[in-house]
Amino acid sequence: MRWKRMSSRQAGLTANRWPHTPLPGILLILGLLSLPVFSKSLLADETWTGPTIMDEVFKRHELFPYVFEKQTMILIDSAENRDVRKARRFSRVEPDATVKYLLIFDHPAEVRGVALLAIRHPSGRIESKIYLPAFGKELKSTSGKSRGNHFLGTDFAIEDLAPEVLSDFRYVRKTDYKIGKILYFVVEAFPKDSEIERATGYGLHRHFIRQDNFYIVRTDYYDPRGRLLKRRTHHDLKMVDGTMWRANMILMENHKEQHKTLIKINQRVFSHDYVPPEMFTSKWLLENRHVQSTEKRLFQDTSESLGEKDTELKDSP
Incomplete structure (x- = not known):
């Protein structure tokens, strides 16, 4: 699958020699020639509003339908004590725009087999369930709870697993930001109604988006009173396709x-073979087919039959 790049707008001047033109005349001509170039650049910049920036972010980075990851999670408390966990994350986008996520913990022993299943319906409603093997053969619903309820001791909420629903927020572009040589768009997202604000637990969140690739590298989350609650930052960026x-x-x-919670991606594969639809069901989890040993058997054949495209999009561990 290839991704269409944006067309760049370039403008420039061709240097010419005017041997008999006085210096003031040269300056006047150069000044007149440069005015349209400046205006065109300014106009192009002004066309990037909050909504159009977020549309471009989604179009470039959030549309690949099948993703598998192996992750290491490091939980760090105020005394710098660390709790290390190993997990696998699966995501799948269906043709009707339903988005499915499955997060499975493999290590340490006390969380092995714990799984979080989340489904975002086309309407934007998120249905989520958690499977705790120690508490019996059932999935407990976590739907309807706010982002203040972080799962399994991490600093992530269930909704943080999925890209935000663009139609739920009003986006406002603020003054651009610069760090070193990199320019960033700054876009603030406001919930469109009180129900969305209650569900997210945030009064607003502020995105910092690189202008060279439209990737969100930082998001600050504020409560309804304007107090900073959380900050999410993305590091070690890699281009994976187009x-x-x-x-x-x-x-x-x-x-x-x-x-703090740090997530390190150890392996990433873009392939439908790694995220078959039967994985995202209660039956699959209750049969403990997600436990590491059985999961290896499930993918033994598919891992050997990956096409060239999947190999290209696979990051090194």
């Missing part, structure tokens, strides 16, 4: 709880 980028490290800092 204009699509991915971060190999994600850090969520919880300013309220003085706690």
Whole structure:
């Protein structure tokens, strides 16, 4: 699958010699020639509004339908104590725009087999369930709870697993930001109604988006009173296909709880073979088919039959 790049707008001047033209005349001509170029550049810049920037972000980076990842999670408390976990993450986008996510913990032993299943319906409603093997053969619903309820001691909420629903927010572009030589768009997202605000737990969140690749590298989350709650930053960016980028490290800092969660992507594969539809069902989990040993058997054949395209899009561990 290839991704269409944006067409760039370039303008320039051709240097000419005017041997008999006085210096003031040369300056006047150069000044007149440069005015249209400046205006065109300014006009192009002004066309990037909050909504159009977010549309471009989604178009470039959030549309690949089948993704598998092996992750290491490091939970860090205020005393710098660390809790390390190993997990696998599966995501799948159906033709009707339903988005399915499955997060499975493999290590340490006390969380092995714990799984989080989340489905975002085309309407934007998120249905989520958690499977705790120690509590019996059932999936407990977590739907309807706010983002203040982080799962399994991490600083991520269930909704943080999925890209935000663009139609749920009003986007406003703020003053651009620069760090070193890199320019960033700054876009603030406001919930469109009180129900969305209650569900997310945020009064607004602010995105910092690189202008060279339209990738969100930082998001600040604020409560309804304007206090900073969390900050999410993306690191070790890699281009994986055309204009699509991915971060190999994600850090969520919880300013309220003085706690951090770092996610390191050890392996990433873009392939429908790794995310078959039967995985995203209660039956598949309750049969414990997601436990590491059985999962290896499930993918033994598919891992050997990957096409050339999947190999190209596979990051090194």
